[in-house]
Amino acid sequence: MVAQLTSQNLQEVVEKRKIAVYAGVDPSAASLHVGNLAVLITLLHFHLNGHKVISLIGGATGQVGDPGGRTTERDLMAQELVRTNTESITRQVENFFASAREYAARRRKDQESSPPTILNNASWHSQLSFLSFLRFPGKLVRVNSLLSRESIKARLDSTQGISFAEFTYQLLQAYDFWILHKEHDVSLQIGGSDQWGNIVSGVELIRREKALSSPQVETSDTPDQDSAYGLTIPLLTTSSGEKFGKSAGNAIWLDSKMTSIFDFYQFFVRVADADVPLYLQSLTLLSVEEIESICKEHALHPEKRIAQRKLAAEVTELIHGDSAAKGAQMASTILFEPTSHTALGDDLTQISLLLGAIGENHPRVRKIASEQLGAPLTKIASSLGLVASHGKARALLQAGGLYLNNVRVTQLDKQLEASDFMGNKIAILRAGKEEHLILELVSR
Incomplete structure (x- = not known):
């Protein structure tokens, strides 16, 4: 799960002592997706091994957009949308760690009891003036270093180029690392491999600020003397x-x-x-x-x-x-x-679990009103789109390819009845081997 490290000493450091670790995510959508899981689970591993974990939501950086991994400029999101997405992802990260901790508890005992910390970088970026940003971190960051990052080089070579806003994104994220290092004693940032340039910028900023404030102290690769580390996860x-x-x-x-x-x-x-x-x-x-x-x-x-x-x-x-x-x-x-002939019977608990997993608005779910009971099953199958027409539904039934609750329908005039619904709630209508609909009986 490791792509790159800023220092090979990191493993020795985390084996010797507990450290504070963070990973950030920008609210570019209302939800995280499975591509975010590898980084979240890496944070979980650190958490379960007793390290302090911080998940940073980019309420500020999300208003700019990370150029990494993109060949074109991101569209600017409305600030209200960024705020809404930030709130949504904050709840989602909270839910992830709550669920993951329960998942881990069923598989291992050596886990921490306190939940990780969730922060929003808008809380400090909103207090930072442009002149203050130019003085720090702007004064300490070398432009030639920024230009050497793959994310910047790729965009400079593209036909669209890169805006000044996205060019400064690395400085914003570097400032995040510096703030977390200063105020929360964070010494390690984790991210996907496309975040390497951003992470290195943060490590360099912390080291340069440390050298500037304490010139007599030299940075080195000796464990515990490096103040900041970076680790990336393969995408x-x-x-x-x-x-x-x-x-x-x-x-x-x-x-x-x-x-x-x-x-x-x-x-x-x-x-x-x-x-x-x-x-x-x-x-x-x-x-x-x-x-x-x-x-x-x-x-x-x-x-x-x-x-x-x-x-x-x-x-x-x-x-x-x-x-x-x-x-x-x-x-x-x-x-x-x-072929497994699985039947729910009247187990309402299991029926509720099934409906909850599929979701009430899923295209495989069709609501059936009590007024529709008594209609021919072939008519139900065609009207709900399981088969193309009533005639094709009748032909399918006669060929032995229409099933209700995984039982082949043999009566051509078979009607849909309340007794066909397991737990007086659902029935499974199937055409052939693969086309299915879940019929949910509702009252109007």
């Missing part, structure tokens, strides 16, 4: 080189209102065999021995997707909790494993 990608969780431009969000728990779970079930070992290592707290055992079992029967199911269950539990993970597993079994 997770698929075996085909695509950004993790952003294939076809559709991010897999951590917010269940933006990506349902069911779809979140299914994303991990669908990952390629070649990607699973890395994701199990990077995104779960399973031991290396457990992961090796899972992958060996998977290799014997790859068609069962054993490793993917374990990955999906672990990450869903980590983010959304144990009950949500069980609901997603249940929904997947009912929808995609009809």
Whole structure:
């Protein structure tokens, strides 16, 4: 999980003493996505090993935009949107650590009891005047150093170039590190590998300020004498080189209102065999021995997707909790494993878990009013879009391809009845092997 280090002494430092660590995220959207998980879980590892952890939300830097990893200028977000996103992501980070700590407690005992600290860099940047910014950090940062960063060089070589605002982003983030080092004794910043230039800028600023204020003290590579360190995490990608969780431009969000728990779970079930070992290592707290055992079992029967199911269950539990993970597993079994003849019966608790995992606005869920009861099942199937027409629904039934609650429908005039709904709540209508709808009975 390590891409680069600013000093090889870092491992010795963290083994000798507990330090304060931080990672930042800009509120460029209302939710984090699975691409943010590797850094969050790295923070979690430090937290579970007794280090002080700070998650920094970029309420100020989000108003500028990080040029790293982009070939074009970011569109400026309205300040109100930045504020709203900041509040949303702050709650999400709080929820992540709450859920992750429970997840960890079920797997290990050596964890800290106090939650990590969450800060917003707008609290100090809003107090910083432009002249003060030019005097510090501006006076100590070398332009030639900034120009040498890959994120800046790539943009300078592009047709669009780079704005002064985005050019100064490294200084803003460097100032964040300096503030956290000064006021919270933070000595390590963590980020994705695309954050290397920003992190190095912060390390250099702290070292230069220290040398300026105490010229008799020389910085060195001796453990405990370096005052600031940087560590980057490899950006997770698929075996085909695509950004993790952003294939076809559709991010897999951590917010269940933006990506349902069911779809979140299914994303991990669908990952390629070649990607699973890395994701199990990077995104779960399973031991290396457990992961090796899972992958060996998977290799014997790859068609069962054993490793993917374990990955999906672990990450869903980590983010959304144990009950949500069980609901997603249940929904997947009912929808995609009809041969298992899984039935919920009238277990309202399990039905509630299933509906909670899929989400009430999911395209696979259709609400059925009591007035629709008594209609032919073929008409229901066509009107809800499960099949293209009433005629095709009848033909499908006659061919043995229409199922209700995973039982083949044989009566051509079969009507949808209240007794077909498990727990008087849901029924599963299936066409062929893969097309499913969850019918939810509601009263109007």
